[in-house]
Amino acid sequence: MENLVELTGIRKSFGGVHALQGVDFALRAGEVHALLGENGAGKSTLMRVLGGEHVPEAGTVKVAGEEPHFRSPSDALSKGIAIIHQEMALATDLTVAENIFLSEIPSVISWKDLNRRAAELIDSLGFTIKPGAVVGDLSVAHQQVVEIAKALSRHARVMVFDEPTAVLSVQDAERLHGIIRTLRARGVGVIYISHRLDEVFQISDRITVMKDGASVATVDRSDVEVDDVIRMMVGRSLKALFGEDVARTPGDEVLRVESLSDGGRIRGVSLTVRAGEIVGLGGLVGAGRTEFVRLVFGAERAHSGRVFIRGKERTIRSPGDAVKAGIGLVPENRKEQGLVLDFPIRVNATMAKLSPLVNRFGFVRRARERMAVEVLAKRLRLKAGSLNDPASSLSGGNQQKVVLAKWFHAGGDILIFDEPTRGVDVGAKTEIYSLIKSLAAEGRAVLVISSEHLELFGLCDRIHVMREGEITGVLGPEDYTEEKLLKLAMVSPAASPETLVVN
Ligand SMILES: Nc1ncnc2c1ncn2[C@@H]1O[C@H](COP(=O)(O)OP(=O)(O)OP(=O)(O)O)[C@@H](O)[C@H]1O
Numbered sequence: 177m178e179n180l181v182e183l184t185g186i187r188k189s190f191g192g193v194h195a196l197q198g199v200d201f202a203l204r205a206g207e208v209h210a211l212l213g214e215n216g217a218g219k220s221t222l223m224r225v226l227g228g229e230h231v232p233e234a235g236t237v238k239v240a241g242e243e244p245h246f247r248s249p250s251d252a253l254s255k256g257i258a259i260i261h262q263e264m265a266l267a268t269d270l271t272v273a274e275n276i277f278l279s280e281i282p283s284v285i286s287w288k289d290l291n292r293r294a295a296e297l298i299d300s301l302g303f304t305i306k307p308g309a310v311v312g313d314l315s316v317a318h319q320q321v322v323e324i325a326k327a328l329s330r331h332a333r334v335m336v337f338d339e340p341t342a343v344l345s346v347q348d349a350e351r352l353h354g355i356i357r358t359l360r361a362r363g364v365g366v367i368y369i370s371h372r373l374d375e376v377f378q379i380s381d382r383i384t385v386m387k388d389g390a391s392v393a394t395v396d397r398s399d400v401e402v403d404d405v406i407r408m409m410v411g412r413s414l415k416a417l418f419g420e421d422v423a424r425t426p427g428d429e430v431l432r433v434e435s436l437s438d439g440g441r442i443r444g445v446s447l448t449v450r451a452g453e454i455v456g457l458g459g460l461v462g463a464g465r466t467e468f469v470r471l472v473f474g475a476e477r478a479h480s481g482r483v484f485i486r487g488k489e490r491t492i493r494s495p496g497d498a499v500k501a502g503i504g505l506v507p508e509n510r511k512e513q514g515l516v517l518d519f520p521i522r523v524n525a526t527m528a529k530l531s532p533l534v535n536r537f538g539f540v541r542r543a544r545e546r547m548a549v550e551v552l553a554k555r556l557r558l559k560a561g562s563l564n565d566p567a568s569s570l571s572g573g574n575q576q577k578v579v580l581a582k583w584f585h586a587g588g589d590i591l592i593f594d595e596p597t598r599g600v601d602v603g604a605k606t607e608i609y610s611l612i613k614s615l616a617a618e619g620r621a622v623l624v625i626s627s628e629h630l631e632l633f634g635l636c637d638r639i640h641v642m643r644e645g646e647i648t649g650v651l652g653p654e655d656y657t658e659e660k661l662l663k664l665a666m667v668s669p670a671a672s673p674e675t676l677v678v679n
């Protein structure tokens with residue numbers, strides 16, 4: 177079969193970091209080709225070369241046999257190459273139709289016509305979204321649909337999805353996979369990047385594994401097992417994804433939340449966590465779990481309800497109050513809440529707790545700080561040029577590792593993790609699980625939000641399931657099945673997201 181895209185000997189460095197060291201990659205028309213590799217392996221960088229965002233130092237990019245020499249993303253788009261970034265690149269204050277046909281806006285004759293064409297494109301993907309809706313008001317899933325429709329309007333022959341499901345609910349991920357299958361049937365070549373190997377095995381035809389800026393192998397999906405792919409990525413096999421179980425004995429109650437509400441979405445949520453316990457918060461994306469923990473942390477104002485820490489009622493009005501009370505929150509959105517991107521990695525990782533590292537003159541003891549960070553960086557397999565580089569220079573998954581390092585370092589009696597392994601590669605996941613377990617074994621109270629059910633089953637002593645801002649049930653280890661969890665998590669059919677009118 178003829179190749180739609182051929183990348184040969186691609187090299188790209190950033191300062192001293194050799195992100196791509198002679199990568200070969202080929203994509204056929206009508207295939208879904210998964211691109212796998214540990215955090216920092218070079219996947220996104222390779223796709224930025226293909227998409228015209230980076231000009232490579234060496235190597236050739238061929239599209240349908242020609243060598244186009246892209247200088248910008250719009251060059252690439254004009255040759256039919258569209259990248260659906262994880263961080264959405266839409267204009268949030270424009271409407272759906274305006275975003276899809278952005279390049280045509282200067283010459284628009286009929287807005288009615290534009291809206292009709294937008295609606296048709298979205299319909300063809302099996303969704304109903306009003307073309308006049310403002311994009312900033314849409315759910316992440318719908319924003320992604322708009323991005324795809326935009327690519328289709330430009331007649332994309334190649335579509336790259338860089339971790340598209342990291343922010344989607346289970347149902348939305350399935351719908352996206354439906355769209356990808358439609359695209360494949362139309363002859364579009366799809367490149368699919370994900371750390372969720374189960375979905376990679378469901379959707380892809382071929383798999384290319386990258387390691388340290390080079391391509392290791394390209395295989396047919398049907399020729400390999402998940403474990404083979406992990407070995408290619410990590411260089412070792414992962415027998416138990418959840419690592420050794422450390423013995424834990426629950427102690428006294430540390431956190432008690434009674435009927436917490438925000439006067440809107442979050443309605444009367446109660447739970448307790450004891451020292452040494454790991455309690456899970458399950459549910460679908462959008463169930464209100466993040467909003468709830470942000471109330472506990474004082475990042476949002478509670479309307480009613482009480483919070484007790486070690487049996488004493490506490491008023492938490494701000495994250496500062498929360499930290500004083502011994503609560504740490506590892507947020508879901510590292511870009512907005514977790515990192516100062518311009519600051520060095522080293523500073524980001526120690527920011528939450530400077531005091532033990534500061535001597536009596538207030539200077540940070542550099543050697544001590546460096547050591548603390550280096551130990552964590554090694555455990556989490558952080559891939560960075562130097563710990564003095566800005567956090568912005570790290571790959572997506574490595575930024576997440578720095579956010580985690582910050583809180584593993586800071587400690588606190590109560591630790592809340594919101595989607596701790598989002599975008600993190602399989603190798604580092606096992607380390608994160610064992611770090612969370614050892615925090616609990618040291619006697620801390622841990623609360624974990626995750627949309628990956630296996631992650632909750634592997635980590636938690638019990639799981640509170642949320643739906644639409646309320647707890648709908650609590651599962652103990654004997655009830656850990658996908659079915660039971662989903663039953664509690666699912667919206668009743670009458671109010672499923674697609675039948676709601678999108679505003
Ligand atoms: N703009 C940049 N400046 C400096 N270094 C960079 C830049 N972009 C990428 N890098 C480095 O290049 C390497 C490859 O990064 P890339 O983002 O391609 O990894 P990835 O495979 O997409 O990882 P992830 O799974 O975490 O998203 C990393 O070491 C990263 O730190």
Ligand SMILES: [Mg+2]
Nearest residue numbers: 219220571572
């Ligand atoms: Mg990436």
